[in-house]
Amino acid sequence: MSEEPVVSEELVTVGLQRVFRLEEGEDGHFTLHEPIQLHNGDTIRGITKEEISEVAARLNEAKLKSESSFQWESEAEFSLVSLDSIGAFDRFFEDKEFIGQGENPVTFNTGRPSREFSAYLLCLFAQNPLLLRSPRHRMLLNRVRSYGVDRIPTGTRINRRPLEAESLFDVIGESLRVTTLRITSAKARSDFETLANSFLFHAAYNTDAAARIGLDSVFRSQAIQRVRRTQTGSLDAPRQTYDADLVHHYLMGVAAEIPLLEYLAYYHIAEHFFEKIFNEDLVNQVRSGITDPSFSARRNKDIQSIIRIITKVQRQVKDEGGVNEQRALQLVLDRFVSVSRLATDLDAYDASLVGYYANNDVPFAGASKAVIRGADEEAARSAIAKRIYKVRNALVHAKEGELPKYAPFAHDEELSREIPLMRFTAEQIVIAHGKVL
Structure with a gap:
């Protein structure tokens, strides 16, 4: 197992500040300089300190942490890397759910990362400022800041596509185009990685769409050490x-x-x-x-x-x-x-x-x-x-x-x-x- 990633409320906050233009208020809450207008008319104007604390605390409750997975008593989440150049796995398994059978069923969900995993990716930005300086990361940064939004109050920009979000963490999860596999069980278990690899074999066998457990190279410091x-x-x-x-x-x-x-x-x-x-x-x-x-x-x-x-x-x-x-x-x-x-x-x-x-x-x-x-x-x-x-x-x-x-x-x-x-x-x-x- 690789060295445990460092996750804290402070790192999540720093990551948010590096990605979004935020202004901290006297109450510790953060307000976006340019609020995000959602397709349903709702607006994301910032993020509260309580939400940051809740997500960071949830991450730190995980029993096992690696650079690409978080595991709790009865659930786990794994970052996946598509093993083909055109991202067939990501497209095929976007927002899919597979419910197992039996007395203690296991459910597999694929799609954009949870708020917790999105917060972890923000921690990577916080710990490795150089990640945001390479051309590919600047493109990601621009996508996060403008993806699927109108600017308020001007309203001069048109939504590129509907954005299902209630939080800045949702915006991160949607914009970075990371695919994760979330596994939930009716009871506590310790074999989530085995279950994840079984799912990946089952998926590749039936669809020819292959992925592995891992963190995309775009989030690894090695990727910029060429x-x-x-x-x-x-x-x-x-x-x-x-x-x-x-x-x-x-x-x-x-x-x-x-x-x-x-x-x-x-x-x-x-x-x-x-x-x-x-x-x-x-x-x-x-x-x-x-x-x-x-x-x-x-x-x-x-x-x-x-x-x-x-x-x-x-x-x-x-x-x-x-x-x-x-x-x-x-x-x-x-x-x-x-x-x-x-x-x-x-x-x-x-x-x-x-x-x-x-x-x-x-x-x-x-x-x-x-x-x-x-x-x-x-x-x-x-x-x-x-x-x-x-x-x-x-x-x-x-x-x-x-x-x-x-x-x-x-x-x-x-x-x-x-x-x-x-x-x-x-x-x-x-x-x-x-x-x-």
């Missing part, structure tokens, strides 16, 4: 050409929304050279052996030593169904990756990552620490290769009973911290194969 090295105005023309296959893998990684796909896209860039580099290494070992001054073609033991080198490699290839990938990965890193540049890139992206890799294993992969700074380059590359390779194996192998292993979505936060190491390694490999224009 590696933007240059402002658009200062970007110049490329000075090298690059291999098309490598470029395509790299573009797939940059564009990927799912950490697993992003990591594997960058890994494929290194994998592209495994067979070539591995075979070259074998040739070099043999050449080194037969050109050594101590070697004599007249001595059987010298010939046998060369045969042993080749036999050992052939046995490894046979056992593994191909080249020794971990060895090949290290050879690729030895050939194309500068550890000092890698450390510099990591520092520029997130100054804590070099220390994180040095002090933390990767539990879901059984991968050990990797000291990037302070060790000699050969030892650093060896540790990096082992860490990368074990993470990759955890992503592509999921046999029942094998531990440790990667659990889709559940380990995404841990995996996301491994992506910069893989990405910056892949970038050096692409650049090393560039040709000057």
Whole structure:
């Protein structure tokens, strides 16, 4: 489970103030500078301190909190992320209710978030001011402030669509276009996440509309921590050409929304050279052996030593169904990756990552620490290769009973911290194969 989100009355209030133009009165209530006119003629003029307190208190009563779910005794709410680019799940399951049968029925509701979950999203805005500065978030902010409303008293704007709302929290829920799954039970239970995943499988099986439990990347701080090295105005023309296959893998990684796909896209860039580099290494070992001054073609033991080198490699290839990938990965890193540049890139992206890799294993992969700074380059590359390779194996192998292993979505936060190491390694490999224009 990820670190618990911080929810408080103060954070909800700050989030409201960052999204809406509010003025605080002497009684602690807040008034909108521009009231919101609803399609039924009602008007939302602000929000009371009591309403904020009630919603914040309700959130803090939840037994289990994660970045994408809140669970109480007999109900739970999960944020959902559509797994297709056109949002088919969101459209198909907008404002739907499914009532179970039996003695203790469970009800599933899909649609816009509750007031409580909307308040939680406001807390994210309060804790991460940068969320509101990116272009996509500014678009969301404008939508919240103007979605489906007339301005009062001028009345010069026309409603874009009916807005069903009684509170500013409803406006947030409607405007941010987040889909949640709310589950209510006739009795207390502790398996709401299992129920949620069962519903998602049932929905995908019957409709081909797929979603997962999670928080949309638009609300995650990681979404704004992209590696933007240059402002658009200062970007110049490329000075090298690059291999098309490598470029395509790299573009797939940059564009990927799912950490697993992003990591594997960058890994494929290194994998592209495994067979070539591995075979070259074998040739070099043999050449080194037969050109050594101590070697004599007249001595059987010298010939046998060369045969042993080749036999050992052939046995490894046979056992593994191909080249020794971990060895090949290290050879690729030895050939194309500068550890000092890698450390510099990591520092520029997130100054804590070099220390994180040095002090933390990767539990879901059984991968050990990797000291990037302070060790000699050969030892650093060896540790990096082992860490990368074990993470990759955890992503592509999921046999029942094998531990440790990667659990889709559940380990995404841990995996996301491994992506910069893989990405910056892949970038050096692409650049090393560039040709000057």
